[in-house]
Amino acid sequence: MTDLTRLTLAEARDGLxxxxxxxxxxxxxxxxxxxxxxxxxxxxxxxxxxxxxxxAKAADARIAKGDARPLEGLPLGNKDLxxxxxxxxxxxxxxxxxxTPTYESTVGANLWNAGAVMLGKLNNDEFAMGSSNETSAFGxxxxxxxxxxxxxxxxxxxxxxxxxxAVAAGLCLAATxxxxxxSIRQPAALTGTVGIKPTYGRCSRWGIAAxxxxxxxxxxIAKTVRDAAIMLGSMASHDPKDTTSVDAxxxxxxxxxxxxxxxxxxxxxxxxxxxxMSKEIDALWTKGIEWLKAAGATIHDISLPHTKxxxxxxxxxxxxxASSNLARYDGVRYGLRVPGRDVIDTxxxxxxxxFGKEVRxxxxxxxxxxxxxxxxxxxxKAQKVxxxxxxxxxxxxxxxxxxxxxxxxxxxxxxxEKTGDPLAMYLEDIFTVTVNMAGLPGLSVPAGLSxxxxxxGLQLIGKPFDExxxxxxxxxxxxxxxxxxxxxxxxxxxxxxxxxxxxxxxGGK
Numbered sequence: 001m002t003d004l005t006r007l008t009l010a011e012a013r014d015g016l017x018x019x020x021x022x023x024x025x026x027x028x029x030x031x032x033x034x035x036x037x038x039x040x041x042x043x044x045x046x047x048x049x050x051x052x053x054x055x056a057k058a059a060d061a062r063i064a065k066g067d068a069r070p071l072e073g074l075p076l077g078n079k080d081l082x083x084x085x086x087x088x089x090x091x092x093x094x095x096x097x098x099x100t101p102t103y104e105s106t107v108g109a110n111l112w113n114a115g116a117v118m119l120g121k122l123n124n125d126e127f128a129m130g131s132s133n134e135t136s137a138f139g140x141x142x143x144x145x146x147x148x149x150x151x152x153x154x155x156x157x158x159x160x161x162x163x164x165x166a167v168a169a170g171l172c173l174a175a176t177x178x179x180x181x182x183s184i185r186q187p188a189a190l191t192g193t194v195g196i197k198p199t200y201g202r203c204s205r206w207g208i209a210a211x212x213x214x215x216x217x218x219x220x221i222a223k224t225v226r227d228a229a230i231m232l233g234s235m236a237s238h239d240p241k242d243t244t245s246v247d248a249x250x251x252x253x254x255x256x257x258x259x260x261x262x263x264x265x266x267x268x269x270x271x272x273x274x275x276x277m278s279k280e281i282d283a284l285w286t287k288g289i290e291w292l293k294a295a296g297a298t299i300h301d302i303s304l305p306h307t308k309x310x311x312x313x314x315x316x317x318x319x320x321x322a323s324s325n326l327a328r329y330d331g332v333r334y335g336l337r338v339p340g341r342d343v344i345d346t347x348x349x350x351x352x353x354x355f356g357k358e359v360r361x362x363x364x365x366x367x368x369x370x371x372x373x374x375x376x377x378x379x380x381k382a383q384k385v386x387x388x389x390x391x392x393x394x395x396x397x398x399x400x401x402x403x404x405x406x407x408x409x410x411x412x413x414x415x416x417e418k419t420g421d422p423l424a425m426y427l428e429d430i431f432t433v434t435v436n437m438a439g440l441p442g443l444s445v446p447a448g449l450s451x452x453x454x455x456x457g458l459q460l461i462g463k464p465f466d467e468x469x470x471x472x473x474x475x476x477x478x479x480x481x482x483x484x485x486x487x488x489x490x491x492x493x494x495x496x497x498x499x500x501x502x503x504x505x506x507g508g509k
Contacts, residue, residue, distance in 0.1 A: 004029035005170035009227035023059040023073025040491035043166040047120035055117040072115030077172035080121040083207040091209040092136040095354025105207025114234040123162030131428040133161025144169040148453035157187025164191040174222040182432025185444035189407035189457025192484035200439035201246035204239035212321035229253035256468035262296030267400030271307035291480035304392040314433040316382035323366030390438040407457035411450035445474040
């Protein structure tokens with residue numbers, strides 16, 4: 001039997017349908033891979049083998065009866081931002097230490113109702129605040145990729161670094177992720193995986209630990225464009241529990257892949273040619289333009305003039321919303337509690353001990369811009385800029401169907417190379433934040449390797465609720481560029497402490 005962890009989601013689905021292997025065998029193969037890799041990669045913060053095998057057994061029974069659902073028996077990883085009923089959820093923060101939800105996120109429920117198997121909870125930057133997965137209370141995630149001839153540890157991107165690393169390393173077939181300013185697309189680009197941030201409102205935010213409520217959106221990270229299309233088809237839904245959820249039909253994204261890109265108008269914005277962008281990123285962008293043109297699309301130069309204001313406006317809006325959302329973590333109702341002389345002292349002690357440096361930094365920024373005397377000068381002005389950014393795209397849609405840009409300004413970097421410089425870290429999101437500010441769908445697809453042998457991605461931005469067209473364009477790029485996989489599984493062999501502890505103390509229901 002082939003290595004089941006090297007299969008794509010679509011290949012595994014077909015294998016289960018043809019009964020080439022069982023859901024139990026597929027799940028066991030991934031649990032074994034996690035057991036051998038997690039000590040090196042730290043992608044999972046909790047592995048749930050008993051829960052996964054019970055789901056796989058139920059899937060095998062349904063397959064045997066001919067009653068398989070769309071994702072029947074397919075093992076996935078679940079970002080620790082998604083609440084899981086009866087299973088620890090911490091948002092990778094000490095302040096939620098030991099928190100066990102009594103409910104399932106809507107996106108998670110959609111996946112399990114479609115037959116998917118949950119292998120465990122994936123590592124992420126604390127409360128999704130970070131671009132390298134170095135701010136997690138469980139320690140950093142290590143990318144399975146390495147630079148040519150070097151063994152220094154690279155970041156897998158953030159905040160969904162556990163998701164991107166697990167998918168790239170074959171520790172799950174696909175994974176859930178969230179994107180507030182690039183946290184699906186940036187880690188996908190740095191690990192050779194496909195990640196899509198859907199239109200704001202396409203996937204429910206209910207049951208997901210909030211960072212910035214007007215920007216957060218759930219989406220998948222997967223091995224291929226087809227796999228991402230399959231995942232989003234099950235994740236997306238209207239949800240009355242989320243007032244921002246849009247009641248619109250979910251298209252058959254996988255079927256849309258066959259339509260190709262002939263006649264599609266591809267926009268290339270001049271403002272994304274930023275100062276300091278590496279020559280190989282620029283060359284990759286040019287190559288992507290040529291691939292889409294060769295596939296039948298037409299190329300159009302466009303202008304998005306307010307792009308240069310997107311990053312500073314984002315770093316006003318997002319921290320402001322974070323400071324409001326994170327006020328609920330007070331040490332009284334759930335999670336960590338550090339007692340004090342009185343209730344105010346308890347609040348202060350708990351939050352000082354529970355939040356990491358980056359989260360505290362963003363809460364302070366957000367509280368400052370919302371304070372009396374600064375609200376109009378900063379927050380309201382940032383919201384006006386946000387409107388202008390959206391208007392730029394609205395104007396562009398009369399001329400183009402899709403916008404093509406780089407996903408990141410540089411390849412993956414090593415631990416510590418940028419961590420001490422918050423500004424350098426924030427600049428990692430320079431190409432991605434506009435999509436969140438405008439509420440648009442954005443997708444990153446692998447398109448090449450850097451001179452160091454590490455992945456690079458191209459970003460496609462689409463019209464609201466037109467994810468299907470993004471998948472079509474991404475498929476054309478994937479067909480031209482090919483897939484980028486890791487042959488040397490240097491991380492395998494070490495026993496996983498998370499898997500071992502989960503075997504002794506099951507996290508399942």
